[in-house]
Amino acid sequence: MxxxxxxxxxxxxxxxxxxxxxxxxxxxxxxxxxxxxxxxxxxxxxxxxxxxxxxxxxxxxxxxxxxxxxxxxxxxxxxxxxxxxxxxxAPGAAGWEPGDGRWRRGNLAAGARWAGFVRVGTAAGTGVPVVLPLLGTTGWCVLPSSAVTEDDFAEVSTDQVLPDGRAVREGVAARATDAPDDLAGRLGQDRSACLTVVQQAVLRVVAASEPFGVQVETFDPQVTGVMGVLGAVTSRFGQVVSRPVHDAAGLRSVLAGLGEVSSMRAHRMAQAGLSKFEQLQARSRSSDAHRVLVVLDYPRGVDQTAQADLVRLAQSGQARGISLLVTFDPTAQPAPGVNPDDLLGPLSTVVAGGDELWAEALPGVSVVPDGPVVDTEAVCRDVVERTSKAALPTIGFTETLPPRETWWVPIEQGEGLEAAIGFTDADPAVVRLRSGNPPLPHVLVAGAIGQGKSNLLLALIHNLAVRYSPDDLEMYLIDMKHGVEFARLGPGPGRKAFLPHAKVLGIHADRTFGVAVLRHLNQELVARSQVFKQMDVTDIAQIPPGGLAGLPRPARMLVVLDEFQVLLDGDDDLATEAVGLLERIARIARSYGVHMVLSTQTLDGTPKLTAKRDSIFGQVPVRIALKTTSNDSQVVLGAGNSAAAGLQFRGQAILNDNYGATGDNRQIQVAHADPDVLADLRRELWERAGGERVSVPRVFHLAEPANLRTTVGSIEPGRDVTGAPNAWAGLPVAVTEQPATIPVRHEPGAGVFIVGDGPADALGVITGLTLSTVLAARGAAAEIPKVVLLDATAADPATTVGKRALTDVLFAAGCSVEHVTSHESITARIFTLRDQIRDRQVPGPLLVLGHGLHAVAGMTQNPEGLMESPASALDDVLKHGPGAGVVTFAWWNRLHVVTEQLGFKRSSVSAYIFLKHPQDGVRSALGQPLLRWASDPARCLVWDGIGVDPVLAVPFAPLTASEGEQLALQVRPTTGRTEATR
Ligand SMILES: Nc1ncnc2c1ncn2[C@@H]1O[C@H](COP(=O)(O)OP(=O)(O)OP(=O)(O)O)[C@@H](O)[C@H]1O
Incomplete structure (x- = not known):
């Protein structure tokens, strides 16, 4: 020159x-x-x-x-x-002096989404600030200067003041092998200078970028803890500055995630014809942060596989918004197959140590390095504050809806179901469910806690509900673990409207109910196979909207099983049955138009599922993974597919409809299923479907008793083959709305012992038994029984409302109620009852209700002048009453009190309903020494005295005042009927 x-x-x-x-x-x-x-x-x-x-x-x-x-x-x-x-x-905090007063004042953001350059010091002798490019570049490798003597510079440099990075490293390596004794000490000091350069660069980048504009991950094999300065950010927003990893497994998982981010960004850019990450960022509906990977003390802890991943990132990261910050340790022996130059070559060299800093990007400039920013606490506070306030990328649910004129258009022959659940960059993210062409029958959804799984399921359910009418699509929505709020989809207090497609809502269901749903689906498949035979078709897609062979086309079914792995938890018959049913349904359901959405937080630690993973998931081509661990990502998406670990925010997901094949990953942003928007939509759909005429879904809630009003509204109380009323004991733990029943025959053995804790629970059971018996009699135009309520708990206010409501409804149904409250009156009434029966003076059918007979004083003592006790008179009532039309439903809190009052035989009544009660008593009463009874809330055990096994049921709750009023209106006889009854 x-x-x-x-x-x-x-x-x-x-x-x-x-x-x-x-x-x-x-x-x-x-x-x-x-x-x-x-x-x-x-x-x-x-x-x-x-x-x-x-x-x-x-x-x-x-x-x-x-x-x-x-x-x-x-x-x-x-x-x-x-x-x-x-x-x-280097705008904002990226470029301020370390001692600048503004660091303390907060609001460190640069006003740009991210700061590309960061300050490292001042040019020696000039005071001019020196800034180096970082984000948007491949990144830096930071070398200790003590390993680089001036000779090294001179040797390797003929036409530049500063040698290029490779030459420096060669110099370092050469020097390190024949190092003088004090070199190690100087290297140690300079190592900390290198770490500081990286630490401060990260601090500045994080401080100056907009919330979620940058995401930092760190591999720190020597556990230096230098990233601890941002610890307060890490603990609140791990997705902005992740907790450093220290071992090979941690590094592998970070690299797997970044590798996926890189390949997905490449894919998206290629699809959209873009060449720069920044262009993609501008177009995306999702949040795409700049990623920074910090690797400290390289090549320590880096094996050949990790090295290959790192090199790949270093070569391609720049265009995909991924930068590396590597500190090089010349004393570390590289692992076999690791050539440090392969990684450091593409990075820009910075030499740090002593009082100087040199950068390959600014050849010839001697930089006086900045000291560390002092008030890092203020930095963290500001970042956390801004990040907390920042809105994450959000797509409104309504943006995913199709035009109104297409809502509920019948499904064409040959078509399947589709729903848009969000966007992938600028295009809708569509989930397809179809039996063939290609077959996409079922969906697997996974996401770590709080990452938006419930939101995703609600978006999917409501999007489908908008597109397809309840005639075309029915839904079974079961939550096995109190996750998704399916309760809101059903009717509720002060809310008539519900999702008209919902047939069954399982809210915090248990395994028994979950398996009952699977059994029901299995029966449904059998039933559909018969219908298809008659129609001469093998696939629902072959049936036109109007049906075939005079038969209507069955509705497609969407079965959402949230936390489905709970079904398979355990080593008992129920779990084995669940696995078998899931496998079978997954295999054969698709042609019958039954689609499952299996959703889970984690698949780790479910041995039954691990064993059956292939046979179940092999039928589930559509996979959706929200942010989760690398492990779970691979279980959900497929081996080697850790894409979901690389996601940053809740609501971001990987949608893959090819069994998780890596090439078919699509990154999507799920729409926000705003509760108010969905509630309005449900109301609209409910009205469109016919409002009050739409049948109410079966709502099952593990911890709640059954609702008698709902059951009376949908089921007509019936009679058994002998014509005896079938008294409702509760709802079975099953999909059906048909109650578990006990026949009320006018023969010895009729009547029910209700035994166990809980006045309210017992009243609920008595209410169900009584009302159903009365309504069954009325339905058969038989004589309506009178009711005698022996109320030993009248002083307990907890059940007053329920008793009054029952009385009101019974009156409305045309039934007289005699309410006996004092203990003396109760014992006296038992005697008169016994006498009426003995003297055949009973004036028509009579229901005797006993509430809390354990509490009646003097039951076992002979009253003055009498040779028998009220208890023995009651025994006569129980024994001889049914033949004379007198049937008793009575509650005691413990079996041993029943025994004290009525003796061991108690042969007079054979039907039992157990509430909360020790297992021993239940076993002895039913004569089943191996029976298991857990006394769970909202569960009762019903034994009608005839069947071999008792039945688990959900007891009815006592009526509330408003339910009483509504039921009274409902059961009041029509005028014609009233006339007839008179
Ligand atoms: N795509 C999204 N857009 C906007 N907000 C979302 C999105 N997904 C989830 N959220 C919000 O994030 C929060 C957590 O979401 P959600 O309840 O769906 O998570 P989850 O994974 O089901 O949580 P958990 O596992 O605790 O049940 C909610 O407040 C929800 O409104």
Whole structure:
């Protein structure tokens, strides 16, 4: 080069004339840049990035000045302009001096989504701030300068003041092998300088970027803890600054996640014809953060596989928004097959240590490194505060809805179901469910806690509900673990409207109910196979909307099993049955139009599922994974597919409809299923479906008793083959709305012992038995029984409302009620009852209800002047009453009290309903020594005295006042009937 002058020291310098010329050009460029940068709008971001890069090159070219000349040649204006330029390149906290007062004042953001450059120090002798590009580049490798002597520089450098990165590393390596004794000590000191450079760069980048604009992950094999300065950010927003990993497994999982991010970004960019990550960011509906991977003390802890991943990232990361920050430890022996140059080569070298810093990006500039930013607490506070306030990317649910005119258009022959659950970049993210062409029968959904699984399921359910009418689509929505709030989809207090497609809602269902649902589906498949035979079809898609062979087309069924793995938990018959049913349904359901959505938080630790994973998941081509662990991502999506571990926010998901094949990953942003929007929508759909005429779904709630009003509204109390009323004992733990029953025959053995704790539970059971018996009699135009309520708990206010409501409803149904409350009156009434029966003076059918007979004083004592006790009279009532039309439903709190009052035989009544009661008593009463009874809330055990096994049921709750009023209206006889009864 003609205008270069070789200095005596061996430095290469330029003539002052050239330098001055360059300075002027630079000052002009800097001014333009400042003006440009101010007017940069978001959509011009990519163009601005290009301009910034050009300016960076300009800065680099002027910086070739040797140090003294820089100082001599720069006048105050130049310095000011250079400082301004640095502030544009490294805006906000990315470019402030470490001691700047603004660090403490908060609001460190640069005003841009992310800061590309960060300050590292000042140019020696000039005080001009030196900023280096980081985000948007491949990244830096930071080397300790003590390993690099001036000789090394001189040796390796013939035409530059600073050698290129490779030459430095070679120098370092050469030096490290024949190092003098004190080298190790100096290397140690410089290592901490290198760590500080990286730490401060990360701090600045995080502080200056917009919330969620950058995401940092760290591999720290020596557990230096340097990233601890951002610990307060990590503990609140792990997705912004992750907790460092220290071992090979941790590194593998981080690299797997980043590898997926990189490949998915490449895929999305190729699809959209984009070449820069920043363009993708501008177009995406999701949040795409710049990713920074910090690797400390490299090549320590990096094996050949990790090295290959790192190299791949270093080679391709720049275009995909992934940068590396690597500190190099020349004393570390690389693992076999690891050549550090392969990784460090593509990175930009920074040499740190002593009081100087050199950067490959600014050849020839000696930098006085900044000390650490002092008030890191304030930085963390500001980042956490801004991040907490920041809204995550959100897509409104209504944006995913099709035009209104297409709602509920019947499904065409050959078509399946489709729902848009969000967006993938600018296009709707569509989940398809179809029997063939290609077969996409079932969906697997997974996501770690709080990542938006419930939201996703609700978006899917409601999007389908909008597209397909309840005639075309029925839903069974079962939550096995109190996750999704399916309760809101059913009717509720003060809310008539519900999702008209819902047939069954399982809210916090248990395994018994879950398996009952599977059994029901299995029966449904059998029933459909018969219908299909008659229609002469093998697939629901062959049936036109109007049906075939005079038969209507069955509705498709969507079965959502949230936390389905609970079904398979355990080592008992129920779990084995669940696995068998799931396998079978997954295999054969598709042609019958039955689609399962299996959803879970984690699949780890369910041995039964691990064993059957292939046979179940092999039938589930559609996989949706929200952010989760690398392990779970691979279980859900497929071996080697850790894409879901690389997601950053709740609501982001990987949608894959090819059994999780990596090439078919699509990153989506799920729409926000806003509860109010969905509630309005349900009301609209309910009205459209016929409002009050739509049948109410069966709502099953593990911890809640059954609702008698709902059952009376949908089921007509019936009679058994002998014509005896079937009294309702509760609802079975099954899909059916048909209650478990006990026949009320006018023969010995009729009547029911209700035994166990809980006045309210017992009243609920008595209410169900009584009301159903009365209504069954009325339905058969038989004589309506009178009711005698022996109420030993009248003083207990907890059941007053329920008893009054029962009485009111019974009156409304045309039944008289005699309410006996004091203990003396109760015992006296038992005697008169017994006498009426003995004397055949019973005036028509009678129901005797006993509430709390254990509490009646003097039951076992003979009253004065009598030779028998009320208890023995009651025994007679129980024994001989049924033949005379007197049937008793009575509650005691413990079996041993029943025995005290009525003796061991108790042969007079054979039907039992057990509430909360010790297992021993239940076993002895039913004569089943192996029976298991757990006394769960809202469960009762019903034994009708005839069947071999008792039945688990959900008892009815006592009526509330308003339910009483509603039921009274419902059961009041029509005028004609009233006349007839009179
Ligand atoms: N796609 C989304 N857009 C906007 N907000 C969302 C999105 N997904 C979830 N959220 C919000 O994030 C929170 C957690 O979501 P959600 O309850 O769906 O998570 P989850 O994974 O089901 O949690 P958990 O496992 O605890 O039940 C909710 O407040 C929800 O509204």
């Amino acid at each position: 003609s205008d270069q002058v070789g200095a005596a020291s061996g430095e290469v310098v330029e003539s002052p004339g050239t330098v001055e010329e360059r300075m002027r050009a630079l000052a002009g460029a800097a001014r333009r840049l400042v003006v440009d940068a101010r007017s940069v709008a978001m959509q011009e971001e990519s163009a601005a990035v290009a301009r910034l890069s050009a300016a960076k090159r300009a800065q680099a070219s002027v910086a070739v000045l040797p140090v003294q000349q820089q100082a001599n040649t720069l006048d105050a204006q130049d310095r000011r302009q250079l400082a301004e330029q640095a502030a544009v390149l």
